[in-house]
Amino acid sequence: MLFQLEAIVISAIITAIVVSIIMFIIGIYVTRWYAKKKEWDDSLSAAFKVNLVWLISGMFFSILFTILFGENLILDIVELVITIIIGILIVKAVYKKEFGESFVFALVIQIILFLIAILLGIIIGVILGIVLVGLLL
Numbered sequence: 001m002l003f004q005l006e007a008i009v010i011s012a013i014i015t016a017i018v019v020s021i022i023m024f025i026i027g028i029y030v031t032r033w034y035a036k037k038k039e040w041d042d043s044l045s046a047a048f049k050v051n052l053v054w055l056i057s058g059m060f061f062s063i064l065f066t067i068l069f070g071e072n073l074i075l076d077i078v079e080l081v082i083t084i085i086i087g088i089l090i091v092k093a094v095y096k097k098e099f100g101e102s103f104v105f106a107l108v109i110q111i112i113l114f115l116i117a118i119l120l121g122i123i124i125g126v127i128l129g130i131v132l133v134g135l136l137l
Contacts (some may be wrong), residue, residue, distance in 0.1 A: 011128040012070070016062040019121045024055040027113050034109055035095070046094050053090045054113075058083055076118065084110050 008132055028047045036042035065075045087106030089098060097105070 007068075011125060011132050012066045013063060014123055015125040016066055017059060018124055019035055019117050020055055020062060022061040022120055023058065023113050023117050024051050026116060027051040027054060027109070030112055031109055032104065038105070040097070040105075041094050049094050050087070050090050054083055054087060054110075057086045069100055076114070080114050
């Protein structure tokens with residue numbers, strides 16, 4: 001029983017890290033696409049800066065929440081709100097836009113990435129859970 005619990009925790013942590021890294025890469029492209037649509041700076045450099053902050057903060061909160069509380073949708077939504085707030089600040093700094101424009105930008109990007117992350121998290125989590133539990137049995 002203890003090994004199964006450890007497998008679940010390890011699976012959750014690995015899932016959080018893998019999803020965060022994949023979302024970083026996808027986030028760069030989504031950020032560039034949306035910046036171009038809004039006629040903002042759609043450079044790789046600007047998108048990289050914004051998404052690097054989101055990667056670091058997202059991994060931190062995802063791992064923290066998983067370790068402290070386990071994996072659930074409510075905590076994913078709390079993490080989304082936190083990353084939107086962080087996103088507003090970084091978008092304001094990188095793109096030099098007002099609060100309202102930064103808020104809309106961060107909100108749209110994070111909602112798109114949130115939906116993709118949930119799907120990836122479920123897929124990767126199930127696969128890792130099956131593999132790790134199978135190895136420990």
